[in-house]
Amino acid sequence: MNMIVCVKQVIDPEAPPASFKIDSASNKVVPPPGVSPVISPFDEQSVEAALRIRDAQGGKITVISMGVNLLRDVVKKPLAMGADELILLEDDAFTEGDSWSTAYALAMAIKKIGDYDLIFCGRQAADWDAGQVGSGIAEILGLPSVTVAKKVETADGKAKVERVTADGYEVVEVSLPALITVSNELGEPRYPTMKGIMAAKKKEPAIWKPADIGVEPAQVGTAGRRTRIVKLFQPVREGKCEIISGETPEEAAVGLATKLREAKIL
């Protein structure tokens, strides 16, 4: 089973909301100082999904990550978890893309790899939260896709996927090759082992430039965008919480109930 997993380096989505800042003049997010970026959590779960399949039946896992200033410690985490190879699409031309230019570049890289049965992406990246790139890659490559998976098993040239819906899940069978996007319901990704970390240290990622995947710089990154950002802003929160206190927590609790009654909320 040949598997490809697309992972993205993002600003840690679990960083405290108060640390989040934007520069409205340039419509850009300012990375919070001192907070290390991470692999987008759903992408780590995608790596886990691929590892589980390899554990069960063997195979090879190639990880692709696109961007600039990719911290090796961050993007090598999938290798430390157990993935076999890492390809970085690392070039200024690849930055600040939208769903279209990102999906296009990744699809072209996957085409170059050529030999694959399953492609995994996270259900959405934890920065722009669009959730379009997986479906976009599938459409560009002409593959079937199943999104928001919590379990993936393969047998006889098909994958059986549990797809999360609003009120449960459905079991979908899809012919391979296929693209699958993964959700957190899959379960915790494994921790890298000491051995895995050492092995990852020794592995050098392959670096691909636009020419390596047969695209013009104008087709990817900012230049390849279809959408324009008119405005990026932070919603204003009112922040007028009335704290109900008391001698004891129980007293505060009674005070809260009384207050809600007075305010006709109860």
Next chain:
Amino acid sequence: MAEYKGVMVYCEAAEGRLLPIATELLGCGKKLAGDLGEELCAVLLGANVSSVAQEAITFGADKAYVVNDPQLGDYQTDSYVAALEKVVKEVMPQIVLMGQTSVGRDLAPRLAFRLDPAASMDCIDLAIDPESKRLLQTRPVYGGNAQATFTYDSDPQIATVRAKAMSPLEADPSRQGEVITIDAGLDPQAIRTRVLEKVPEEVAGIKLEDANAVICGGRGIGTAEGFKELEELARILKGAVGATRPPCDNGWVPDSAQVGLTGKIVAPDLYIGIALSGSSQHMSGCSGSKNIIAINKDPEANIFKEARYGVVGDWKKVVPAFRDKVKELLTE
């Protein structure tokens, strides 16, 4: 070349009725169509959805396109994208709206990449730019820490809309509109998936999305038993229990209880957040609530920035006393 004109709403229905999100989309679509001076149409896809067309008209559609095909019985990416692609190519709407639902999340990007690649997902505000007449699409980004307004130049402009972000019109049974049937024209060979089984997660009591009171528990609740206590409070308030992601990931509550960016969207009169920090991703699913109340032992927790009333303390002490007092007040 023919011109793209009008607003199209893809309406989801179940058991012969429009889903609430479909009525919200029609309300929003009507306003956009009005601003453009163009028509609003509804599209229904399914095995047998003709009976819903009239309801879409009562909620504001000028026309309803119906595509019935046994192969559209279950949602499947290949069949739905192909059918909707055909409708869009025939009708040529300038704007296509869908809900940010299990279906819309999957359908919109794939349709956008097939037709002409651009869509905005999970919009909470849509407006027509008075000068360019293009659609301004505002959506939360970075887990809700920021919002961005997008626009693009090609048609159709495709957007999904978050539940409860838009208001439906009053249903007007006297409204008239044309119902047009379109053949799905599906090639069975081109459908590369098969739905083997649907497994619902049964949740007793009032549905989370419909409840007037939502009691949400977070990681700090600590156990499945802890959530039983919240259920008791919910019963007294005639509400439903929700959760942040960690309690779902830990199996204390079913996954379907998750509220937030990648869970359910709730907007009750009363939301009580207990032992949860108020991450932007969670608040994305409940910040539309009328009254947000917080119970947390950490006075610095982010939830207090969004709450109207709060108590700083251990929920294990606060919740039982609160529940008893609420019960007393409500039975007076």
